[in-house]
Amino acid sequence: MSRKGCILSFVFILFLSLLAGNGQVASAQSKFPDVPSSAWGHKEIHLLKDKGVITGHSDGTFRPNNTLTRAHGAVIITGALGLNGLKVSNPTFPDVSLNHWASAEIERAVQQGIFTGRKDGKFYSAETMNKAQAAAIIARAFNLSGGASSSFTDISSQHWTLKEIVALEHNGIVEKGGRYEPGKAITRAEFSTYVARALDPSFRLNQSQPSNETVQFQGEVTVSSTLNVRLGAGTSFSVLGNLKGGQKVDVYATQGSWYKIKYVNGWGYVSSSYVKKVSNNSNNTPNSVLWDRIIAIDPGHGGKDPGAVANGLQEKDVVLGVGLELNKQLQSAGAKPVLTRNNDTFVELDQRAKIANDAKADIFVSIHANAAASTAGNGTETWISASSATKSESKDLAEKINKRLVQELGTTDRGVKEANFKVLVQTNMPGVLIELGFLTNSKDAALMKQSNYNSRAATAIRKGIEDYYSSK
Structure with missing residues (x-):
């Protein structure tokens, strides 16, 4: 092969590697511009991006509507499962040589029983995957099962992937009803979204929400x-x-x-x-210091207002995750939390204060994440209103929450500060505005990307609130 031919071949292999998430040219520190927050699968796709499972193209795009080959699928699945590629001395398939760009990932996926070859002994790495094949691969990879009949009108009781498609339905991986179109080529967005839902149960669909049933x-x-x-x-x-x-x-x-x-x-x-x-009792008893407390939780920003955006994170997503987890923990402790928003919607500042006031909340906790022009800025701080009639109580609450957050998260303690933020001025009860950390600081941002961050931050806030009431 000529020198020019070798260069073109290398470029083509690099392109395919990037497409499947096997390359590292595109940065994992920003959102895909062609997968905006309004796009289907936005959060799931960016979950895989943040985990380094997919990276996209060198121009930063994801190209969600492009189709996926079997080789690409093997790379994404093994990456999602945290499996290293398998180096072999003799290739399993005659059409996947040792220098094939996805050889190691294909060998590993086959070894794990996730992919299989064809009757002729070949793998067909460049063949486009269809939705039936994708269902089989995801169900095998994540050991999904359950159910006997499909809600899809085009999946008969004799379909070769009935069991796997039903498993995806039963486990909240795919949207139910209508047509599944098993023979249709699966897109990059579809495959990535389904893999993310299988990987992280919090992204799954139609999961029954726990009600306030009694703890035995x-x-x-x-x-x-x-x-x-x-x-x-x-x-x-x-x-x-x-x-x-x-x-x-x-x-x-x-x-x-x-x-x-x-x-x-x-x-x-x-x-x-x-x-x-x-x-015989959990902390959900009248003996809890949080029992019957009405606590307003205000996840900042939302909808058209993303808040701070940096290092692949949007403030509105970070604070909503922490807010929802805090809501669950407070309910379990016997409190009566009230959320100003529980999804990605925009709520005016006046309305946030009104929700808390109308609920006659005992305290108000607004959750935010910080940003600065300098990437060196880092740490946790908590704000109170400088002119509030409840300033003394607000300061006590802020100090206790801020202390717990710093202890739990290991962030820099920036202390309690005063400012007349609108949501604090207009609420009638002791209130605080928490700045969890700086999205613009790589260390703080990395902390926020950890899978247990929401739980850790929410636990710290809950404990701070418990400390506040215990001191009364």
């Missing part, structure tokens, strides 16, 4: 490693995640040999054999 008792996980949390009461149901040994759980019901618990944004089930009863 508190249990403790007794396994030495981890205990699977399943979608239903039985081992035939898919695994949503796991709990660590020693972790406490509130048990809401007993179904045979399984306990029903709250998990992520829905119900989960764990084997009763590995959970011991430690108390």
Whole structure:
């Protein structure tokens, strides 16, 4: 091959690598410009981007409507599962040589039983994947199961991927009803969105939301490693995640040999054999310092107002995640939280204050994330109104929340500050405005991208509120 031919071949291989997320040219520190917040699958696609599973093209675009090849699918799936490529001395398939750009990922995906070759012994790496094939691959990769019949009108009881498509429906990976179009080529957006939903249960669809059912008792996980949390009461149901040994759980019901618990944004089930009863009551009792407290939670920004944007993060997304987790924790502690927004919508500042005042909230907690012209700016700070009639109480609340956040997150303590923010001035109760950290600082941003960040930040805020009431 000529020198020019070698260069063109290398460029083409690099292009394919980027397309599947195998390259590192495109930065993972920004959003894809062609996948705006209004786009279907926006959050799921950017979850994979933030995890480094997909990177996009060298121009920063994702090209969501492009189709996906089998090689691309193998790279994305192995990346999502955290599997390294498998180097072999002899290729499994005659059409996937050792110098093929995705050889290692294809070999690993086949070794794991996620992909299979064809009857003729070939892999067909450049062949476009269709939606039926994608369903089979995702169901195998994440061990998804459940259900016997499909809601899709074009999936018969004899379809070769009936079981896998139903598994995706049952586990909230695909939208139910209408036509699935199994023979249609799957797009990059579709495949990435489905993989992200399988990877992170909080993105799954149609998960039943826990109501304020009565906690029967508190249990403790007794396994030495981890205990699977399943979608239903039985081992035939898919695994949503796991709990660590020693972790406490509130048990809401007993179904045979399984306990029903709250998990992520829905119900989960764990084997009763590995959970011991430690108390008849959880913290959801009248003895809790938060019992019956009306607490207004105000996740800042939203909708058309993203707030600060930096390092691949939008302020509105960060604070909503923390706010929703705080809402769950306060409910579990017996409080009566009120959210000014519970999804990606824009709410005027006046309306936020009105929601809190109309609810006759005991305290008001507005959650934000910071930004600065200098990337060196970092840390956590909490603001109160300088002119509020409840300034003394607000300061006490702010100090206790800020202290807990710094302790839990390990951020720089920027202290309690005063300013006449509108939401603090117009609310009638003690109120604080939290700046969790700086999106413009790489260290703070990396912390916010961690999978347990919402839980850690919300726990710190809840504990700060408990400290406030315990001191009264």
